[in-house]
Amino acid sequence: MEEDRFSCVESPAICLRPSYDDILMLWLTAILAAHDTVAQKNFDPVLPPLPDEVDDELEEESVKIVRLVKNKEPLGATIRRDEVTGAVLVARIMRGGAADRSGLVHVGDELREVNGNLIIHKRPDEISQILSQSQGSITLKIIPAVAEEYRLKESKVYLRALFDYTPFEDKATPCQEAGLPFKRGDILQVVSQDDATWWQAKRVGDSNLRAALIPSTQFQERNLHSPHTPSLLTLPLSPSGLRRSFCLSRKDRQGSPGEPRIPDSALLDFLIYEEVTRYQPHPSERPRLVVLIGSLGARINELKQKVIAENPCHFGVAVPHTTRAKKSHEREGVEYNFITKQAFEADIQSNIFIEYGEYKDHFYGTSLEAIRSVLDRNKICLVDVQPEALKILWTAEFKPYVIFVKPRIHESHCKRHGSSSSLSVGITEEDLQEMRQSAVLMGERYGHLVDRVLVKEDLASACVELRDILQRVETEVHWVPIGWARTT
Template sequence: MQGQMGEATIREFEESSIRREDPGHVGRFKTKINKSLTVFQVATKINNLLPGGAWKPKNCFSRTRLAVIIPYRDREFHLTLLLSVLHPLLQRQMIDYRIFVIEQVPVRMRAHFNYDPFKDTLIPCREAGLPFKKGDILHIVDQTDLNWWQARREGDKNMRAGLIPGKQLQERKEAMRRTVGTLDGGLYRERENKGIRSSTMNGSLDSRKARKTKKIMYQSENSSDFDNAEIITYEEVEKYYPESGRYRPIVLIGPPGAGRNELKRRLITSNPEHFSATIPHTSRSKKPSEVDGKEYYFVSRTEMDRRIAERRFVEYGEYKGNLYGTSIESITSALNAGKVCVLTPHPQALKMLRSAELKPYVIFIKPPSIERLRDTRLVPTTKGNTDNGMIQKTFSDEELHEMILNASKIEENYSHFFDKTIVNDELTTVFTELCAAVYRIEHEPQWVPISWVR
């Protein structure tokens, strides 16, 4: 450029490009901020602002062209304040500029552990920490620091973001706790889950009383998800909005005796046109009085084995030499018919059920305290039903303790799959709560794993 213009021409160009003597361009910068304005209102008050957030001086040629990139995520108030100051500041310097506001995709995580910053010895500042409970939805504001994220609780009117442990840090902390045998503050699945593995067809976790042997069907290369120790800290989620005529399956999980089968029966009986159970497959021979596709789908043993190998069953088992199983097709056929499919599978079946195709809503039916169980279950109570009517069953004290133990094992190993927990204290009250939950599922958006909606 110097070869074409010469030093004198360059000096004249510099002096004419910006009028340095203008008193409005020197001295202390003063601006008035109206905190009640919106971003749109701020833009309308900027003189000569061009479309796209651009501005350039009219009476001179700016030697500088500037692009300002502002990362933005759900903080309109702060963005308004920044633009109220930034526009007049840049215009005062006679800069040809354009402001780009890049809206970042919000990140929301479901927490799978409880956190109290005042009990955390690693946090840089306990007062800056954000306490939360297991199951809370956290709006992640900043993940720049891998060890300490900034977040706030979803729906919390307090705009202040606080520090929470990042995923990597929390996983390291939980791994250290695992080595000393503690499970507090996170979810740790032991490698040996013998009680969980020895399941029965009716959902019992005690193999000593098993009459039917249930097996949960997994590929060998994927079964390590339940065999190996696993730490669950956060799960990225997004809202799923109900689709008209397409319902999510209701999955009731719980130990035997907790009442999930009775709740399923009541739910289907309350509206058979809306709720539906799955029809299982079996390899046994059809009885003369049975109709294929009503009580069971009857297939050959060879066909059943083939479908099992093709991973088409969420769970299956063998009883008296015959195979029984719940297929994925039986669930999807109920959903395609516009019905709400209600299931009571073994907890390990959740691995197959929790998919973007099915989007199940999992409810853990939890027994109450042992004292309350003694008050309500030591007397004859409804255990199940048959074609001839209800079965009355009295639980022994040993069975009540086993129910509590099994519930604890299920909760310890599978609670990160639960969307809701209902304590079955009194059956009528619990059924009302279940119906209310089902109504919300069908009419209100719910948080689901982000892979289910993207």
């Protein structure tokens, strides 16, 4: 036996090693076999068989059986009941949703059955619940609309939302799950305005490609005037909230010759949306005007002056006008433009000032020409003004970039001493409360015009942040009112 085993081991037929070609052939054969095995399997969802026949009442109508597969995502369609015929119709197809991607369901289609269940006598909310709770395959029996050419080219209308919206708190929405929540300042791309009441939109920057419903401008305006709807009217600033924010005593300009001209629609009290477009600064254009507005305690003048002093060749300040006498160390056109009271009053009547006021019987004011003078030298002009001045500056000429500066208020600030905060030591709790109120009210009144909020902890860190913002203003793409870009 040992001899037999030995001879078997030594047999050339047994010891012969396979060639490289043989190994390659075996490997390819295994791959092809695995491919054939996988290809013969069907990984699609298993759908129920088509019905053998349709209802007798539908024999003379064009009936379409539509099968959709959805998981946790909404179907992407809303329905309504025709007031005359009582038929259940598809009211909207949400762009990018399951129904839209299928290409099989269209606005105006009449819905007869869902998963074999007649729905003609069910309420739209009951039908919506059935659709939303269905998982996997959904079979719809549909009578197609007369025209199925619904797929329109997606619009390129972009809006900045000027109010907060939560669809689950809106009883008027046709489908709360189909609503798009957004915050003031969000950029919305409107993909369909076919419905005058509810538009379809996406929020720019979202990874979700499905459109959702937002109230149209006309519908939201009606809501604003409804006694049952909370008003979106922004609150005015109370005089007490600004009593120490003025660096000089400003006259009440209501009815005076220097009253600013009527503001653009974006500054009106009833705020819905503002149409915007992307704007890329170009080296050949004048720089954008940078406007600093600040709540009580922000001390934005020192912030502005420090940034300008660090780089006076790149940043500039609009030299103000005054009627007081020039001091010995002052230079004409540097610290101030010195003019007579009569000339100042004539300039008021000519509306050359963005704002002006009176202090110790002398007038002070900042003119439009002073701003243009800085911009014409290709410098970024920084102005700190009361926010009412935006009514005049909000133009395509200046394209203002608005920075809202507010102090960081620590709860225990009034108990601390030697704090590094920008707020003065020893202020009272009443002072802190007034500062908080000033910041809140200014945000409510003018927040829709603000491009950036800068919370000022201390002067040094605020300067670093402001310089970074200014660099981005010059180089990055920003959303601006569409009228500003059309005039460039």
